[in-house]
Amino acid sequence: MKEMTFYGTALPGLELEPYPGKLIVIEGTDGVGRSTQIASLRAWLESRGHAVLDTGMTRSVLAGRGIKEAKQGHTLGRLTMQLFYATDFADRLENEMLPALRAGFVVLTDRYIYSAIARAVVRGADPDWMRAIYGIALVPDAVFYLRIRSAEELVTRVIFSGRKFDFWESGMDMYLGEDFYSSFVKYQTRMLKEFDRMSGEYGFRVIDSSQTIRKVAAELRRSVARVIDGKAARKARA
Amino acid sequence: MTVDRQHGFPGKLFVVEGTDGSGKSTQLALLHQWLKAEGYPVFFSEWNSSPLVKDTTRRAKKRRLFTPATFSLLHATDFADRTERDIIPPLKAGAIVLADRYIYTAFARDVARGCDRAWVREMYKFAVKPTIAFFFRAPLDVAIDRIVSGRPELRYYEAGLDMAWADNAEESFTIFQGRILAEYDRMVEEFGLTVIDATRSIETQQREVREIVSRFLTDEGGAAR
Secondary structure, eight states, rough: OOOOOSSOOOOOOOOOOOOOSEEEEEEOTTTTSSHHHHHHHHHHHHHTTTTTEEEEEEEEEETTHHHHHHHTOOOOOOHHHHHHHHHHHHHIIIIIIHHHHTOOEEEEEEOOHHHHHHHHHHHHOHHHHHHHGGOOOOOOOEEEEEEEEEOOOOHHHHHHHTTOOOTTTTTTOOOOOOSSSHHHHHHHHHHHHHHHHHHHHHTTTEEEEOOHHHHHHHHHHHHHHHHTTOOOOOOOHH | OOOSOOOSSSSSEEEEEEESSSSHHHHHHHHHHHHHHTOOOOEEESSOOOOTTTHHHHHHTTTOOOHHHHHHHHHHHHHHHHHHHIIIIHHTTOOOOEEEEEEHHHEEEEEHHTHHHHHHHHHTTTOOOOOOEEEEEEEEEEEHHHHHOOOSSTTTTOOOOGGGOOOHHHHHHHHHEEEEEHHHHHHHHHTTTTEEEEOOOOHHHHHHHHHHHHHHHTSSSSBOO
């Protein structure tokens, strides 16, 4: 059982009580392989007998659909976008993550507040404003940051995966370059820099994701096992 | 842009605040008519009006998905869209913007629903500071009478029924409005709200409002620089 710790002010009306579950965050920039790793980690955890809940950005019942619709039109202002994401986050925290943690689940979350903060900050939002809003976030049991060395390496992955460049993942709203390729590289380079900056502040455990998928998966399993079994468990930094 | 700092835009922003039933919307509508008749470019913006957020809010209310935190955050999202779309552009163009409810509504309601005072204020830090924020102050019983007699049934969130303060909607509404009024009262000094005694006649209040607004206007049809 672990005490609940929050980055800032806890959610209104929340009863602070120790919880038996584990909150494990998988962070990393677009195209780094987070979903692949989470799917594999989930199967592995379930085979070990753990109940797993997985969640991720814009999947909330409350705001998920609204955000997706707003992103279609590209009419979403920057402040509005950040607050819409924060609404989505709060809904998932209160209605999915906290109940699952109280019930003893391992909660695997595909991104957490760090991606939201990084995206906002590279778009010029006040970093202190973002941190204050996300003060409602529970400090996770561990944050694994899937780190890739350069944006160029990400581009290669996007192209080889056969999926098209995404408007927002390429930062096209920021007018950084004249085409998707150059915009993507510039945007993701800024994102990587922002993640590196947050790494120390939030106690990320860095996993070199330039390695093969299998090596990353093996490293993740070893580290997650340590968190769950409580060996050498090191809390993410508040 | 912060609520502590005066904006540098050429336009003027007048907002009305107050509990439900205080008569603020009536006063703002009269002010709007007058300013239009005087030839000023006027934009009107009201609470909960972002087209981007509307569907989400409607669904959440219907299905009762809100907690105090998400209620607060989604209203801030709505307000951010209004700010970016309806408030800043006309202010930059030198127009007069009239807002029916502003950040103080969020501060009063969200804190009444248990949100942290500092957290809510921080969230709205991006808001443009109004030229004048009118607070139409009506005693609790007057405001409640106006709402309850004019409406067949109080809505779930409007009555604060999600907070489980009381079983009955009217009783819950009364508790909620009492807390909201207490929050408004403490904001008068904090934010320098201009208090208008809402127990007086509509005409008397409107005369006072126009007198105050006219101090910030110039004669040549645009807002004062």
